[in-house]
Amino acid sequence: MKAVVKIFGLCLVLLLVVQSCSRKKDKWLNRNFHAMGTKYNVLYNGNLALQSGLDAINDAYSENFWELLPVERMQVDKDVIKPGQSQNADFQRAEEKAIKAVQTHDMVIKGKEKNPQIDEAYLLLGQARYYDQRFIQALEAFNYILFKYPTSDKINTTKVWREKTNIRLDNNELAIKNLNELIETEQLSQQDMADATAILAQAYVNMNAKDLALEQIKIALENTKSNSYRARYKYIIAQLHEEFEEIDSAKAYYSEIIEMHRKIPRPYYINAHLSKIRLQDLNNYNKLEYEEYLTKLEEDRENRPFLGKIYYQIAQYYQNIESDSVAEVYYNKSLRSQTTEQKLKAINYSILGDMYFDRSVYRTAGAYYDSTMTNHEERSKMYRLYKRKRDNLQDVIFYEGVAQRNDSILKLVSMSDEERALVFTDIVEKIKKRDEEREKLEDAAKRDNSGLTQAGQNMAPLVREVGDTGKKESSFYFYNPTSVAFGKNEFLKIWGDRPLEDNWRWSTKGRSVEQSISAEDELLATATDEERYDINFYLSKIPSEPKEIDSIAKDRNYAYYQLGLIYKEKFNELNLAKDKLQILLGNNPEERLVLPAKYNLYKIYELLGQTDQANIAKQDILSNYPDSRYAELIRNPRAALDQEANSAENLYKKLFEAFENQNYEQVLTQCEKAVLDYDGDDMVPKFEILKAAAKGRLEGFEAYKEAVNYVALTYPNSEEGKRASELLNTAIPIMAKKDWYNEEDSENFYIVYQFENETEENIKKFAELMEQKVKNVNYFDLTVSKDVYDRNTTFVVVHGLKSINGAKGFAQILNEDKKNKTKITRPYFSICSENYAIVQRHKNLNAYLDLQ
Template sequence: MLIQSCSRKNDKFLNRKFHATATKYNVLYNGNIALQRGIEGVNNEYTENFWELLPIERMDVSEDIFLPGQTKNADFERAEEKAIKAIQVHGMNIGGKEKNPQIDEAYLLLGQARYFDQRFVPAMAAFNNILNKYPTSDKINQVKIWREKTNMRLDNNAGAIEKLKRLLEEEKEDIEGQDLADAAAALAQAYLNTKSNDSAIAQLTIAAENTKIKREKARYHFIKGQLYNQFGEKDSANVEFDAIIEMHRQVPRSFYINAHLEKSYNTDASNIDDIEFEEYLTELEENRENRPFLDKIYYRIAEYHRNKMSDSLAEVYYNKSLRKTTSDKYLKSLSYETLGNMYFDKNVYKTAGAYYDSTLTAMVKNTKPYRVIKKKRDNLDDVIYYEGIAQTNDSILKMVSLPKAEQLAIYTKFAEDQKLKEIEAKKEQEDALKRQKSQSSPITSVNNNQRSQGIGNPAGTTRDLQTLSGSKNNSTFYFYNTTTVAYGKSEFLKIWGDRKLQDNWRHSNQRADVTNTVKSDSLTDSSVEDLRFNPETYLASLPTKQTEIDSIAKERNFAYYQLGIIYKEKFKELELAKSKLEKLLSNNPEDRLILPSKYNLYRIYEELGLIRKADAIKTAIINEYPDSRYAEILLNPQSELSKDENSPEAIYTKLYQQFNDEEYASVITEAETQIKRLEGDNFVPKFEILKASAKGRLYGFEAYKEGINYIALTYVNTEEGKKAQEIIDNAFPVLAKKEFIADDTTEKFNVIFQFQNSLKEDIDGFIKILDEEVAKVKYFDLRTSKDVYDENTTFVVVHGLKSIGGAKGFAELLKTEEKDKRGRPIKPKITRPYFAISSPNYAIIQRHKNLNAYLKLE
């Protein structure tokens, strides 16, 4: 009977029953277990992002490409194998009909395994197979739902919507329970994919009402709440969040907590009882079950206090949130950015910059939010730099201006304070050492015999590591405590002496003179201590020469000017800009800063509505600087600076055109004139770059290097200064190479004709004749150019030759006599001396002006 029942070709009751039973309770049973295990794995790997609209289904779709036969998950592979085994081993296709009623479920398992393994096209084939071969299956509705879910994964959302709507209409009497919930949820996801969010809400309502799975119910309610928030319907959103809160421990804790937080954000601040609301937030904070979510709870409390203008409390809770945040990088970036904005608004830009740096580390690079913060942070570089200069130099100049007695009194008090701090620090170290000893295991004593043999441990360094690492809050782990580490180093030196980090370091011949080492260290410590606590040390560091003091004052004044411009232009902090520029003018700055400072103050006074001050400074500019461009602008406000032919923009554009025309000497002269005329203007670094480039073209690499180095040091925080530093770091190592390369390593060559500028030869006439001869050569793509070599020499160059021999041959061909129709010789047109050179070597002689060195090689 057993042998007969194994046959898949006999359409008998015993055969059908045997294969159906084996399929259901053996193969499919194990396959479904593997599928569920795989789904649990997918769920565990998925991290909910409650900051964005949640997806209906928990699954991250990877863009990795797998070859046929490869799989992402071993459990799904096993489920697929079991489904295939059921079809192949237990299928009873007799007379074109399947007699095993479990095979449709095998295909369903096959499709689901492939779906979760993100092989959507093969999954679609499995589902279509059921629809084509088993139209009367009791799983037909489930199969239709899974097929449309697969269609959505293949970006066929319109088709999925059409077929799911048809399914819900045609089978509205038969489809119910979990099938109805799944169909409605799938349709909702299709609507979300097509941005039809209002239609998705109705389907999510159906799904939430019909599903029996609490996790899914919570998800559907939460997504509905998020959608209502998008539409600004906070009351409706709160109803959805309340539905989640009422389920309490029946749903994942993350949904419960985030429902509370979302509801709290929707609460109208003007209509709440502050005490009651604070108690509500405190209860969330103190609930032990909420510990994994304290980062978000602390952030919510911080936001509450910030909205109440309690910045100090808000800062405390933002920092608490940061200390608790683990994997939620978005939350971390929000906390850092908010703290940065708070310090930015308080004009504490150095601290704000540090918080923005931390924000960037927690953000995804090359996204729009990242670029916004990056730009804001970059703008702070200049502020931090110049504020540091201004504060430091102000302090130095203030000390220098005081009588020596007052200087000595100030530094004496400072030295005494430093000494007291040192005493307190030593006392804290001793106390920490005592606590460390009381928490450590007994110290192992080491006898002299052991020490002489180099096998003992330094006294005080043997510790019970388990004890040391036991208490995180007390920082008892040895290497976490700087005091005990310092003590261990000291004990090591006493016992072993000063030893190098090398093999066999414990051998006696490696031992240094401990006495001398200790004496030397003691002398050094004593010297350091005397200097640190001696006020004369600080007095001696003050500048005394008037040139040094003037240099410090000049640097401070320029810093104030830059700060005034930055606060005005970049941050629109007009009050700050006003105070910086007014302070600058009170410091008797150099002439180059006075006029632009007064003009910028005029603009600031106008914007602040300080009409009298604006009129007064306007009159002063017109009377004291009548020939300046600022006076011209003030006298004729209708003319725009950018359209004025004397504006920096117009002059720079004209000079740049001259640079392209190779009028390098004129560019250098005019650029120097404009740099002096526009001192303090933002356009000066641009003229410096143009001047350096022109000098490089005319005088060579060393002149260019000098100019670029000057820009990088002088305009360190401008775009031009940063670009100059990039050139120094990246381009200079390449440009500095002056060794000529072999001709057989390149494929481009030139013929060079040399002209002396002092002879005033007709270069353009020569080029015209040369162009006529070059046009006759059809087998090469030749062209000519006129290149400046230096202030005395100009090259006429033929480009496009393929070998050094070919270049020389072409030049000789130009010398060949031509004859007229009667056979009479015509005088050669091109008889001028020449030399041939490869394109890379030509670039080298232009860059380093080492033509003579190249000609000697020939």
Template sequence: MHALTTEFNTLYNGYIALDQGRQSLNENYTDNYWDVLPIERMQIFEDIVLPGQSKNENFTRAEEKAVKAIQKHSMNIDGREKNPQMDEAYLLLGKSRYFDQRFIPALEAFNYILYKYPASDKINQAKIWREKTNIRLDNDDLAIKNLKRLLSQEELKGQDLADATSMLAQAYLNTKSVDSAITQLEIASNVTKSNDERGRYRFIQGQLYNELGKKDSANMAFDKVIELNRKTPRIYMISAHIEKIKNFDYENGNRLELTELLAKLEENRENRPFLDKIYHQIGEYHLNSQSDTLAVVYYNKSLRTNSKDKLLRARNYEILGDMNFDKSIYKEAGEYYDSTLGNLALNSKPYRIIKRKRDNLEDVIYYEGIAQVNDSILRLINLPEADRLAYFESLVETLKIKAAEEEEKKKREEAAKRNTGLVTVNNQIGSPNALRGSTPNQATAFYFYNPTTVSYGKNEFVKFWGDRVLEDDWRWSDKVNSGSISNDANNNILASATEEELFDPQFYISKIPSAEKDIDSISKERNYAYYQLGLIYKEKFKEYELAKSKFQDLLKSNPEERLILPSKYNLYKIYELLGEIDEATIAKNEIISTYPDSRYATILKNPELASDRDQNSPESLYEALYKQFENQEYAEVISKSENYINVFDGDAIVPKFELLKATTLGRLYGYEAYSKAINHIATTYANTEEGMQAQKIETSVLPKLLNKDFILEDKVTSNYKIFFKFENQEMEKVYGFQKTLDTVLKNIKYYDFKSSVDVYNPNTILVVVHGLKNAKVAKTFDQLIIEEDKQKIKEPYFAIASANYQIVQIHKNLDTYLNTNNH
């Protein structure tokens, strides 16, 4: 009675729950066909599960049934189990724990079977499941040892043999023994009773042969998957076709046969769920066949299928980005790389590679945007009045056509909404029962529960306002996303126009700058963008033809004097790199004759001075200046920085001099001067590394330094300093005093004091003693000095908490501190 009840009631229901749980696991698991598939479909979660909790209720129910069978129907009499179903109960217990990813308790259940029921007909299954659990616990070597022993000692047949060899293959894969894994998968594929498993094992075999570079063997394995056809999940067959196509020999293969196969796969209605992969592979075929236009079409088709495969989407976007990059269409390339990053795992290796590519494009996209917008404005400024009017009349006609199309589209959408009941439903939003007690499935009455209305609202918002960041005061014009300069500028003008102005050409003509100052500013900004683009194309992307055109366009645009000479020198270097010797000679002679005293002329006349480590190179001068900064020669650093900024104007090193100058101003003149200088760098050199660093300082560091209030020193318990103040003294005298002070400090017992000379402002130097642990020691410093040393230190000293000394140096408010503390 106990055995029958256990088998046909408790365990029967338990195995039903286990099968339902496994089915849900398979449905929720997505294979990554870009990598070798695992033998078993099971997603491992890293989430910590508390005792009593479960990832899947079906497995909890299966475990409960197993426990119930053991607790209520076990008949352990005189040390022997009389119920022959108990080994099945423990096997179910172990399996349910295994699939619930509680591997240690699962291992205990399987080991209990091996210990308590050695004569069980399920003993081999228990051994196999124990090794599956060991593999999940990363005990691969132990699993290999035990499975090999099992296969040698027992004559396994059927599914048991398939399970043992497939798990042994997984252990070999984990230990990088690919050849051994292939051998075991061959055995498992031949003996398994499940065609699902057979298709999977054969496909993995093909992947492993590809890893070993054995394409012929891989194709044979994939052919066996294809032969199974509808006997195995269709994804295996489609993936096998795709892997075979990847192995195609484009030099010697039959292209006609391949194109027919691709067309057949594309047209087969059963393959509709897999069109994302098929379109991608057709795109790959056209790309390898030098048919770039067709390749782009199919990559975009793959993207439009809204594939759930993020890696496939990322691959499509990356290829399209690379194609645009190779054509020097950098703005579009950057947009494709942005989309690629959105489909990759954050901070993964592929993510970092694409991020580096995208960051390299940041500057070129920024300056190309400026150049494009300003070129357009300057062209409009230089157009004759009649041509300008004709241009905007044409624009107005285009706007009218678009407005008519939008109106027609809006009517169609409203009609569609009426037909689907959306208008009626939305009218109920304000009703008392619209939300009360409704579930999300019922609440299509609520605007945000309906994806159609949400999508429509988003599109309308972007059309009217442009791409806005979610933040306070988002409606202000300066909050517009800078990534699309021209479009957003147009959006701002169109958004501010009345309906009458929108179709009036004179409205747009009135927006064209006319003041000489504004036109000069636009021209200078455009010229600087050209110069930066020339440098970027030359130095970063090695696109010498593009760089040459930018420098040539710059020189034709009547640029400022500061940009002429470096542009000509860069053109000379580009001519040399392109092998245009005559042009290089002309450019060289022009620089030497027109600018004989310049650094560039000196380098051209004496090529040996062109080394980057030349003592007069910007880099060497910066290093020397930085050493002066470390020596607190602040006035000299500021003066030289200003000089070098003018001399090297337009050079990439100028922002470094600016940042050094800003830091020096802060050290010498305090917070206000530092803040102003940092703001100048953040706005003037926004897209350089130093400009970005200045922006971070402005937003994150400066607010923390703003506070001028001193800390009450009776509340400060540790870390004090004392300082001696010198007004308008020569540095030799100050250093002489420090030397004397150091000898005195060495004679003070039980304390480890150090001294430093700190510049306070152009007229004041402070000699500071560090290492005082509390206020009492600081205020009685003179009592620590031995009698024979007291005559050596006649200067008055002042005690100060370290926190207040920092405030004094930042805000240069020493006098305020001394007056407040009655020193």
């Protein structure tokens, strides 16, 4: 009997379950069955997935405390998400659960939703899409709730989320309007009020209305109960007070964050300390207490992850009290700390670069500026700023390297054989010592990494037995400092000192011109293992030919001259400029550098107030170079005012206009003269590249290529030199092609009339006549030009014809014109535009005519 009752009861329960599964019946049992299933099954798992995704976002997010914090901890990626893709599997799972809740548990009966959990499913759907950065789709989900479930208890929360999404879509004005309306008309819960006012503050920040943002973020602070959010909002408030220069208020909020201590995430606590320190007025503060405060932060073990910023703040303190040597130590300690903040690295490198720049140690400053740029985005304003600084140092670093390298070679040249032998004996001893140390490292690395056979094999972590304890110790290559040190030395030995950049293995990437290569480095690079320790090998490499020695001396002298001008004009380092020019004059330079160097020294003496030296230099120029333009500038100070009109810049503009007017012979002659007159001036490379272009127009491709190559080799650090180098690698190989174009494939043809050794007047008259002729042609859009071919030949060209036969026919019509007495009887040839370019470029007109 009991068994029958149990079976009957089980069947009854199953019947009730089956009845409740229906989504078409508006019964208490049906509503509650689906509501419970939605809440405690599908939505529960969906919310777990959403939280897991949020935790992943928070773990990956890196706060930028250098700038005003955003209200929400979320990094928006710039990459576009394609349809069907997701950035985070957890958010995708949450979205799937929300969709499943709607598909399996919604109860729309007579147009009304009977399951009270479905609005939460749509809210979860919108949130998952929002955090997955698919904001348009998220907005659709929130708008659906507002349209379909206006009486939902989640309606205010949904409105807040909708405006968060609008802000992400840059609809800040709409969000501000809707949020203000929501706050004024609805009775919000404390958390909804906190969220609404916080994102309203973010919208005001985006609109640059930070005073209004400050009011709203304070309201958010009053309403939120989360300590993490309270710390964040307080930090934002303090930052805003800083921007408004309300320092006392800012320090007060930073102090409140510090008092929260272990209740909040550590980054807020540490950065509040550092910001408060930064705002402290050292004139009204006990320096001993200040230093103790900094030391305490530095020595606290819990602060180890933040040592980079702490060292930076200590460095700032010592720099402010003008203890630069200690500050430099701490900036370097900050760089060596295990920080991942590129912004901090960039700031440290830039400050150290500026410190060395102020000391006139430009090569080291340039290296720090290089590192600064690697820690900024290439398109950022700061990157461009430091690139300009670095470019300004390019020439001084290069010429300093040339001067030092050539000085060392010439010093060896001037030594006796015994003195040279002593020098290279010392060098060989150093090389031996360095090689012995490298071999020790190599042996140690081999012992410690016996399981590693060669670089490039599988680098999976290896283990080895330790004693008899049964424990294992990791011997992974990069965990072993000895192996790493050996690896670094091997890399330098094989590849040299290479910058961190793409295509680093290319031969041209070995060393940049800024890294002056010493004579010893060059010799070692070419030496065999036996020659490395052979003194005679080094002695044999010392230049002995007078021509070679003279060339080295000329390069050295030119480098000193350029350094003198750079220090004087670019950096206003008058004493450095004076030293370089005085060294130049003491080195018996070639005549072309003597007078410009003396005149620049004269101007430097004047600027330094060294009247006696200035007078001596002045009399020297007036006595020995009375007819020079420098003497004229000294005799007639007003000539300096007129110099602008006759400056190299203005001459270049005039010559460029002459080039455009095809006066190539004039351009060549005056450019050659300008190169001599303005030797050492920054404008000289411009004259050279213009001369190269004029030479190419007159003499053809080979002459142009040779001239461009000369500019690239002679002025490698100028803009023109770099452009010439680029032309050699890109345009010149294309221009070198001489293969004739198939004229049947062309759509543009010319009629060309050739004038050899004709007067300019005759050519001009003929061109004017042709212009009159083509004006009467309505069926073609024809134009006439006058093109120089070489020094003796000029073309008058009719442009705008569409076929070779059309060109020939038109020329024949002009020749047989019976209506007009002025027939065009001069010989001509027709050519397509592509072949005309080849003829002009390679000056091979006869080769083309032979094909016709």
